[in-house]
Amino acid sequence: MAGSLRIAIVGAGMGGLATAAALRRVGIEVAVYEQATQFARIGAGIQIGCNAMKVLRELGLERRLRAQSFYPRSWNNRDWRTGEIKFDMIFGESAERKFGAPYLLAHRGDLHAALATAVPAECVKLGHKLVGLDEVGDSVRLSFANGATALADAVVGADGVHSLVREILFGTSPVNFTGRIAYRTTYPAALLGGERIDDCTKWWGEDRHIVIYYVKPDRSEVYFVTSQPEPEFRIESWSAKGDVRQLRAAFKGFDPRVENVLAACPDVHKWAIVDRDALPRWAERNVTLLGDACHPMTPYMAQGAAMAIEDAAVLSRCLEGVEPDGVANAFRRFEASRRDRTARVQETSRTNTWLKEKTDTDWVYAYDAWTVPLAG
Numbered sequence: 001m002a003g004s005l006r007i008a009i010v011g012a013g014m015g016g017l018a019t020a021a022a023l024r025r026v027g028i029e030v031a032v033y034e035q036a037t038q039f040a041r042i043g044a045g046i047q048i049g050c051n052a053m054k055v056l057r058e059l060g061l062e063r064r065l066r067a068q069s070f071y072p073r074s075w076n077n078r079d080w081r082t083g084e085i086k087f088d089m090i091f092g093e094s095a096e097r098k099f100g101a102p103y104l105l106a107h108r109g110d111l112h113a114a115l116a117t118a119v120p121a122e123c124v125k126l127g128h129k130l131v132g133l134d135e136v137g138d139s140v141r142l143s144f145a146n147g148a149t150a151l152a153d154a155v156v157g158a159d160g161v162h163s164l165v166r167e168i169l170f171g172t173s174p175v176n177f178t179g180r181i182a183y184r185t186t187y188p189a190a191l192l193g194g195e196r197i198d199d200c201t202k203w204w205g206e207d208r209h210i211v212i213y214y215v216k217p218d219r220s221e222v223y224f225v226t227s228q229p230e231p232e233f234r235i236e237s238w239s240a241k242g243d244v245r246q247l248r249a250a251f252k253g254f255d256p257r258v259e260n261v262l263a264a265c266p267d268v269h270k271w272a273i274v275d276r277d278a279l280p281r282w283a284e285r286n287v288t289l290l291g292d293a294c295h296p297m298t299p300y301m302a303q304g305a306a307m308a309i310e311d312a313a314v315l316s317r318c319l320e321g322v323e324p325d326g327v328a329n330a331f332r333r334f335e336a337s338r339r340d341r342t343a344r345v346q347e348t349s350r351t352n353t354w355l356k357e358k359t360d361t362d363w364v365y366a367y368d369a370w371t372v373p374l375a376g
């Protein structure tokens, strides 16, 4: 009977919150355990692909996200020095018609806050850092660093790239450091002194690039994210600071429109870019992984969160109406339904060629997690 399942979700990131909302939609009881004691609004943008928007629409978030995000005419790709257009991926209304949902550019904090409104606050337990999982009969017991424990019929590990749930299931394995770093920040567009930027542009250099876009509908906030070599830097943290002078020096000689954006930038964060190879398995009995916990990728297709959000919808379809003794099968079906797609996105993202020239994008943006056939 639907509603008889109790599922614990570890991690209240994009994947964990989307999963909680999607599971509740089919009558499943959820509790989300998050190590952080509060949600922080990190200065970062996020591209919400049409494929992710189809999921978010069913979770009731479309109107809010349209109102808070920027609706770009395209994702343009230019040569770093000459500004020559390599490929202009048109979004706007034509892509919305073709792919069935808009492509939006958001502040990461706005997307996260929107997802948080789709889950009742009492379902989200902040300050709960998972430290252990044990089988207790047919249930799983979760133990937390604060001394609390909880029992659930099944567990979803949505605990990000350094997932403890993955470690518990499959052992430790180091992430793949790409030897590259991302500088990123958001700041008020007023600092550009009246200079307007393109809606969304990736400036392709020889061994580095920068992506610049607006994240607010009134163009009041600008975001950029870079990728460049720096093999010694290995910190992945949303709060590690970078040096704007070093950043400007690294992009010296780029088109003046890029140099202007960097000259106006007051402050910047720095992040080591990592990924993993596709995992052969995602689930063990009544515990599964989802999102970056099982398929972390480089940010070059802007699809990491989109994959976690798609996972949420497909998982909810696999679990709908399932009794506790059917969870292991449902998790296997979920993995079988999602593995090829997420592995293809991981591999494609790694090449960092997405949209560099005319690219077939249908397979990414036309995907509809609510209707795609599930594995048998």
Ligand SMILES: Cc1cc2nc3c(=O)[nH]c(=O)nc-3n(C[C@H](O)[C@H](O)[C@H](O)COP(=O)(O)OP(=O)(O)OC[C@H]3O[C@@H](n4cnc5c(N)ncnc54)[C@H](O)[C@@H]3O)c2cc1C
Residues within 6 Å of the ligand: 010, 011, 012, 013, 014, 015, 016, 033, 034, 035, 036, 045, 046, 047, 048, 049, 128, 129, 130, 131, 158, 159, 160, 161, 163, 164, 182, 184, 225, 271, 290, 291, 292, 293, 299, 302, 303, 304, 305, 306, 307, 308
């Ligand atoms: C520079 C950069 C730019 C990006 N741009 C885009 C983009 O434009 N579009 C896009 O779709 N994706 C983008 N991504 C990818 C996206 O950020 C990730 O794929 C996405 O955040 C994954 O969501 P998640 O919920 O799986 O993991 P996370 O967002 O990492 O969330 C994991 C959560 O689990 C919690 N947690 C971890 N361990 C524990 C524990 N032991 N107990 C309890 N809680 C725990 C964490 O605190 C966190 O809240 C980008 C990534 C980077 C690095």
